[in-house]
Structures are given as C-alpha cells and as structure tokens.
C-alpha cells in the first residue's frame with residue numbers, strides 16, 4: 001500500500017506517519033478558527049440587542065444583520081467534525097466532548113486509530129478546505145446594513161423577513177418571499193420611519209451604523225459642544241433625536257467632500 005503522498009505504508013495503515021502529523025496540525029487549528037467564528041456570531045447578536053432597544057423607545061426597526069457566511073462556515077465545520085468524530089468513535093470508544101474543539105482533540109488523541117481507517121486519506125484536504133472557508137468568511141464579511149423587514153404582502157400575510165443587503169448593494173431579493181427591493185429607496189424610508197425616535201448617543205450611533213451611516217463618538221461630542229445637536233428634554237441621561245443626528249451627519253459628510 002502507498003500513501004497519497006507516495007511513501008510506503010506500514011501494514012494496516014491508510015495514512016503515513018508524516019501525513020498523519022500534518023492532519024493533526026490541521027486539527028489543532030480548529031480551536032483558533034472556531035474562536036474567531038464565534039466572536040463573529042457574538043458580534044452580530046450584540047448589534048441586534050442594541051437595535052431592539054432603540055426600537056422599543058421609538059419606531060426605529062433595526063433587525064439583526066446576520067452574516068450568513070460566518071454562520072454557514074461555523075455550521076459546516078462543526079458538522080464535518082461531528083460526522084468524522086462519530087465514525088472514529090466506532091473504533092476508538094465514546095466521544096469525550098461534542099464541541100468542535102473537543103471533537104478535534106478527540107481526533108488528535110486517536111490519530112493512530114484514525115490512520116488505520118480507509119476513510120482517513122481525504123480528511124486533511126477536506127478539513128483544510130473548511131478552515132479556509134471559515135477564515136475567509138471572517139476576513140471579508142462585507143459590511144451589511146439593515147433596511148427593515150421585507151413587508152411584502154404575500155397571500156394576505158406580511159413577510160417579516162429582515163433584509164440586510166451589503167453596504168453597496170443596489171437591489172436585494174427577499175429570500176423568503178422572493179420580492180425584489182430597491183435598497184437606496186428602502187434605506188430612505190427606514191430612516192424616515194425612525195424620524196422621531198429618541199435615545200442616548202451610543203444607541204443612536206449603533207442604530208445609524210446599521211443603516212450604513214457612521215458617526216464617531218468624538219464627532220458626536222463635538223457637534224454637541226458646537227451646538228449642532230440639542231439634547232431632548234428628559235430626566236437624567238441626555239438623549240438625542242435620531243433624525244437630528246442623521247441630518248448633522250449628512251451635512252458634515254457633504255462638507256468633507258472634496259469640491
């Protein structure tokens with residue numbers, strides 16, 4: 001028997017020691033890749049929390065800008081580890097953990113048994129492919145903006161699927177009902193709907209960022225200092241109106257544009 005690398009295989013093995021070691025290195029990368037993927041997942045959940053809080057104090061709706069690439073990559077990697085882990089468990093005893101990291105450790109610990117399986121030769125290439133996809137999903141998530149829930153009426157029912165196009169996308173097709181929308185027009189409508197919502201500066205900054213409008217905290221403070229922004233009357237914490245912050249942000253952006 002010959003290993004896929006061309007070297008002679010010891011009896012009963014399908015993967016040579018050196019290729020086995022290389023597979024173990026790929027398995028060892030799982031932990032750090034999963035950590036980055038999970039951070040990506042947590043980041044989108046945090047954004048969603050802020051969106052909802054603004055929404056409850058006004059009419060601004062800012063649903064979760066899920067990056068599907070990150071979720072898909074996370075799911076594909078875990079499914080693969082689980083499937084191979086269960087296969088290996090048939091000869092190496094019960095799994096000790098069902099997390100992605102735990103499954104990778106289990107496979108490293110039972111590397112020799114794995115090298116003896118006829119399904120072992122393709123493992124490293126498959127795993128490297130999944131790790132690469134995961135890394136790419138995290139590196140280039142593409143900034144997504146929110147343009148509210150779809151809202152199309154299909155068979156007398158309103159479609160509530162949140163639409164999250166990429167920042168520079170012109171059109172978006174709703175994955176649930178298939179309606180195609182003009183992103184720029186929806187963006188104007190969505191911001192118009194939040195015209196009178198009031199909130200503390202960090203929430204407004206978060207909410208506007210979901211619509212692709214970026215305001216730095218330092219700029220916000222400057223605008224307040226210069227009198228461009230007036231707090232809304234209220235007890236305790238200073239709150240501002242979304243439409244006013246948006247208007248000032250737009251004015252400042254115009255000014256910065258080279259003539």
Ligand SMILES: [Zn+2]
Pocket residue numbers: 003004005006007015016017018019020
């Ligand atoms: Zn080999």
Ligand SMILES: [Zn+2]
Pocket residue numbers: 150151152159160161174175176177178179
């Ligand atoms: Zn829809």
